[in-house]
Amino acid sequence: MTGRNILLSTLGRSWEILPEILAFTNPQQVPLYRLHPRADALDSLRSEYAIEPVGEVWVITTSGSDTDHSLNLLRQWLEAMDTGNLPSVKVWRVADVADLTSLEQCRRMTEAIFRVVLGASEAARAGGGQLILSLAGGRKTMSSDLQAAASFFGCQALLHVVMNENVPPPLRNPSLSHFCGPLPPEAAEAFLPVVVGRHPRNPIVGMEEEGKGILSTGLFLPGWPGGSGTPRSWEVTEVVIEDTRLCRILEERQRKAAFICVNHTSRIIQSEPAPNFLALYSLPPDHLQRLKETRLGTDPEKEGRELAFLGDLPKAELHCHLGGALDAREMIETAEANMEAVQAHQDALKGWLDQWRWKLDHGDPEHLAASLDWKRLRRPLPGVPEPVCVAAFLLLFKDCAADLDRLLFGPWREPERFVGVGFDAYEKLGDLQGSALLQSEASLRKACRLLGSKARRHNVLHLEVRCSPMNYTRGGLTPEQVVRAVADELNRSGPESCSLLFIGSRHGSRDAIQDHVALATRVLAWGEGGGSMLRGFDLAGNEQACPAKAVREIFLPLMEHCLHTTIHAGETAPAASIWEAVYHLSAERIGHGLTLKENPVLMDRFRDRRIALEMCPSSNCQIVGFRDAFLAGTEILPEYPLVEYLRQGLRVTVNTDNPGISRTDPTRELHRAARLTRGGLSLWDLLLVVRNGFKASFVEGVVRHGLLRKAETMILRKLEEGWRE
CATH class of the missing domain: 3.40.50.10770 (Hypothetical protein VC1899 like domain (Restriction endonuclease-like))
Known part of the structure; x- marks a missing residue:
């Protein structure tokens, strides 16, 4: 009984x-x-x-x-x-x-x-x-x-x-x-x-x-x-x-x-800081109450069951860097796509690869990783184009992806130690992928296929991929060829809806940002064939190195084309960086926004103008460090601000950022958001986050409406199956 x-x-x-x-x-x-x-x-x-x-x-x-x-x-x-x-x-x-x-x-x-x-x-x-x-x-x-x-x-x-x-x-x-x-x-x-x-x-x-x-x-x-x-x-x-x-x-x-049902629904909606999927309000009151009372992310023993449930939910992934999307196994698979080029240069590669085999066989992986600058692998041999050397190096691990994972992450394979490592150390984990590996059409297409396949496995209905095409031209591709390859492969292999966003990097010169803006205006003129997929522009990188207000003039052509903008801001910099992104660059979404809570008035403007926050729980925790209910030793760390933003009615979304580097996926990010929240998040909260992702997507209104209706139908079907605690 x-x-x-x-x-x-x-x-x-x-x-x-x-x-x-x-x-x-x-x-x-x-x-x-x-x-x-x-x-x-x-x-x-x-x-x-x-x-x-x-x-x-x-x-x-x-x-x-x-x-x-x-x-x-x-x-x-x-x-x-x-x-x-x-x-x-x-x-x-x-x-x-x-x-x-x-x-x-x-x-x-x-x-x-x-x-x-x-x-x-x-x-x-x-x-x-x-x-x-x-x-x-x-x-x-x-x-x-x-x-x-x-x-x-x-x-x-x-x-x-x-x-x-x-x-x-x-x-x-x-x-x-x-x-x-x-x-x-x-x-x-x-x-x-x-x-x-x-x-x-x-x-x-x-x-x-x-x-x-x-x-x-x-x-x-x-x-x-x-x-x-x-x-x-x-x-x-x-x-x-x-x-x-x-x-x-x-x-x-x-x-x-x-009449009673309409009034009841109206009272609930009016009492909440932000509306959820509208069909949920038609559920019996006790079902709705259960959604609000059932909390996830508080008990490690329930993790498997909770992940299975969240995995079946529809999702919109808004903040995913192509350059950080691959895990160790996927990096090797992408390297294999370059096998023909590697074999064509096998004579030039032989001695260099033999040296690496000896180092890998006789060296301590963690010591070796700490002493190396992976960027030097990009073009160490004269006459060997990119990404051949990087691909050849990765193929040394063809039958032992775990060894590559150990070499790349070292002690950070343990989640308890991969907390608060800082931006520079985190970014270094991607030095063997991104612009090191994605310098050929074969690499670009394979990476997009892997990313699209992963998105579909996790019921992502809408995927937004961001990259800097100019950074992938050292292997001989033109920026336009890069864009066409990425757009075409996402259309082929991605979920039913995909958007492409260009990134202007604060790491480089302002001329490089301007080059990406110019590329964006050229691509928009294509219409079909890649131009229709380009729907946004991002400014990323060290916020102190290049504040948003410094590139306002550069961004004006994007504004003239009414291209959507999302700006990395408030990840490690004060809330003033977020203010600049909104008021100087007309940002419709903010990447991370962890420090927004420092400025309550600005938070009010976010709510009033429906500016969305692209939060990335895993990378936020790994870079900055936040309390995680499942990780020992994090109790003294700050509270993750996601739930505070939700309670203020902000349009909070949850995303993977760099799924390969952060060792995560769209399902785990929803669960990590709950883990980082004291007392967990309710199913109601998580469904609201899911809805926010679709509402904030950079797509045409009719497409967004269709995605919302499909997501709503999938959620109701899942709820009919029942949630078993």
Whole structure:
């Protein structure tokens, strides 16, 4: 028994209906059907409806001598069973209703049934259990009332017991002893428990009607304890019904259902700093509440289950550098794409590669990595073009990607040590990919194929890739050839929607930034064939080396073409850097923005103007250092500001940055965001982050709308499958 499971039944003169039903729900405690010829079918029926054994039986009945007699026999049967683990029984007797012979008495009984079913529903839900209703007892009007109550308050199953015409004579007037053990097969066959349906809880029950609050049992059953406490084995409570308020309220709510639902949704949306997927507001209130209460990223033992759930969610990846996208295995695969060029220069490479083999065989990997400048591998041999030497070096690890990973990351393969290493050390981890490896069309296409494949595996519907095409021309390609190769391969291999963003780097000269701006204006003139995929421009690199205001004039041609802009700002620099990006370069999105919280007024402007934040939890933690619930030794580090930004209504998105360098993927980034938040993030928060990604995407409005609708449909389908903690 996994929760507080309650069986609720009406009762008339036939006390034996309770053993007949309990024999189905609790076959171990009440073995009445153990020898039933259709025992296997009964087991299958229980499984089909996921019916669990009940721990409590609630009985609704009338007053009067006939009821007294039935209750006495029921109690005698319980005592005769004497197994010690039978369900407790709580009897609700409706005062002054001895027999349902008048319309007034029927109305009072209906009201009583609705009130008690509401109470049982609340108790079962609060205890994480099931409510099962039996239609087999009492008058037909009582069964009808139970069905009506089920349509409002919900139940796991509606049960009935069908008796055939060939009931053995002893069972036509049974004694207690007949129900204290397994019935013979021919007798058991006379009884057939059936499930006649199940009902979800009607959403209008959990909605707050303006000025009238939420329906709860305490409003209708005086002294109602909220379903708490340990139930006694036998308890009788008299229910005094003086009016039919609950029935009238439900009738009114049913009549005004559409109006109530709209108002309920409106109140929720107005109470939140930012709206989530609109379809989520149509979920039943208890489902919606569960999304807000279920938190991820707090328990390492749940990580696998949480990652599996997040992996199925649709995503938009807005901040991904092509130059940092590959892990060790993918770097080797990209090097293999250059095999023909490597073989063409094998004579020139032989001696150089032999030296490297000796160093790798005899040197300590961590010491070797610390002493090397990987950039020197780019063109160490005269006459050998880029990226041949880098590719040849990587191919030394063709059958041992783990060794390359060890050489590149050293002690930082342990997540606990890969925290707060600083920007320069982090950036060095990408020196063997990016502009070192992506100097050929073969490399560019392979890297884009790998990135596109990874995006699709993680249900990324929209992918934005950023790069500096001018940096990939040392191997003989023109900037235009680089753009065409990347755009074409992303179209072929990427998810259904892709955007390309150019990067102007603060590391180089302002002339280099201007060259990329000029390239962007030329590419935009192409239209199809790469130009239509270029949708944004980024300024990246050391913020102190080149503040945003220093390149405003350079950016003017981009603004004239209405090209979207996203600026790296506030990653390690103060909030003033973010202010410059917004007010000098008209940034629509900010990469990282970790220091934005230093300027509350600027935060308000972000909310008002819907400027999005491209947060990258893994790289932010690895470069700057933040508290991570899963990493020992990080407790003293600062709190990640993501949840603060969410609570302020900012359009926060979560992205991978450099998935190969940060050893991450789109799914893990959502989970890392939760881990970096004290107390974790709720499913509701994470779905809001997902929606923000699509809302902030650099695509045409009609495409964005289509992506949002598709993502919404995927999410609803996933939620229908259920979230298992």
